[in-house]
Amino acid sequence: MIAFICILLTIIVYYLSKLLYKKVRFALLSPLLVAPCILSTMLVGFQIDYSDYDGGGRWLSNLLQPAVVGFAVPLYKFRKVMKKYAKIIAISMTAGVTIAIISSGLFSHIVHLQDSYLLSLLPRSITTPIAMAVSVDIGGMPTMTAIFVIVTGITGLILGPMVIRYLHIKEKLAKGLLLGMGAHGAGTSKALEFGSEEGAAASLAMVLAAIFTLVFAPLLTPLILL
Amino acid sequence: MLKCFRIITQVTYLYLFALLGNVLVKWLHLPVSGSIIGLFIVLALLHFKVLKLSAVELGAGFLMSEMLLFFIPSAVAIIQYKNEILQHGSQFLIVILLSTITVMIVTGLVAQISIRRLANKKGEIGK
Known part of the structure; x- marks a missing residue:
């Protein structure tokens, strides 16, 4: 019963925050930031355990799986564009993945984070299940990685459009790649707001980022720990 | 319906x-x-x-x-990590913010520059 109420509550809060965002269009009021704030305040206020909440929340999280499968649709529709720019996509993604891993490590060193947190931060820019798998592989803490992934998603969702504006990124492909590489599924949902071609590029970026990180992270980790 | x-x-x-x-x-x-x-x-x-x-x-x-909805429960999960967040929250945030911006700038620029270069090459051949 409580699980059902939690699902319903999450959906209601989500729709209300979406309405708010549509009205004000202010990046910091993204539903992905507002709704979790409201919900966690409610959980604390009503003294509901997270594990009880997640009994319902899990059903919603699980829908992320068919959503990822659904990315096949934009990828299929824009397959010709993707094929035409295959080389550019490969170069951009290699650069993005390498920078994601190295910069996470470098900035962690700069702020003096201990190695266990540093390692959990390295795979943070890819989709959760694979990020957690990479985290285990390189010796991080998968649950912390899951948190870093979601914070990356929120950050990218808010900052992505600003980066696009200030750098005058005009090409649809570049916009999509940047969003999908920088902020996995959350960035991809933003890219879909720009248009379906940007969405397709972001879906591809998300999938490639995950696969590339799987390969690159274990190779780059020893270098970062030096 | x-x-x-x-x-x-x-x-x-x-x-x-x-x-x-x-x-x-x-x-x-x-x-x-x-x-x-x-x-x-x-x-x-x-x-x-x-x-x-x-x-x-x-x-x-x-x-x-509606994909953002499916991310919300995992975002709410952050409240389970109160101690870590209180201790290291600002460090985490700095790393994630700076790294995410860097990644997006590099990916966006590399893509944009290579697309334009390709377009120029094709343009020259056309001439």
Whole structure:
């Protein structure tokens, strides 16, 4: 019963925050930031355990799986564009993945984070299940990685459009790649707001980022720990 | 009403492909997630015309447009890590913010510059 109420509550809060965002269009009021704030305040206020909440929340999280499968649709529709720019996509993604891993490590060193947190931060820019798998592989803490992934998603969702504006990124492909590489599924949902071609590029970026990180992270980790 | 029913059916299809992906990942000990395998299966089925685009398009569109909803429970999970956040929260935030901006700038610029270079090359050949 409580699980059902939690699902319903999450959906209601989500729709209300979406309405708010549509009205004000202010990046910091993204539903992905507002709704979790409201919900966690409610959980604390009503003294509901997270594990009880997640009994319902899990059903919603699980829908992320068919959503990822659904990315096949934009990828299929824009397959010709993707094929035409295959080389550019490969170069951009290699650069993005390498920078994601190295910069996470470098900035962690700069702020003096201990190695266990540093390692959990390295795979943070890819989709959760694979990020957690990479985290285990390189010796991080998968649950912390899951948190870093979601914070990356929120950050990218808010900052992505600003980066696009200030750098005058005009090409649809570049916009999509940047969003999908920088902020996995959350960035991809933003890219879909720009248009379906940007969405397709972001879906591809998300999938490639995950696969590339799987390969690159274990190779780059020893270098970062030096 | 009919549209609603079609969305539910198509979401179920997509879910089944994700589950199939999960099973394959377990059997074959693949290092990727089941949903990405599911994505490639659907892509292949669309390519070989086994599956019609119209059979999944509506459901996929619905899931993608409401995707932020599916991230919310995992974002709420942050409250479980009160101690870590109190201790290291600002450090985490600095790393994630700076690294995410760097990644997006590099990816965006590399892509933009290579696309323009390609366009120029083609333009020259055209002349």
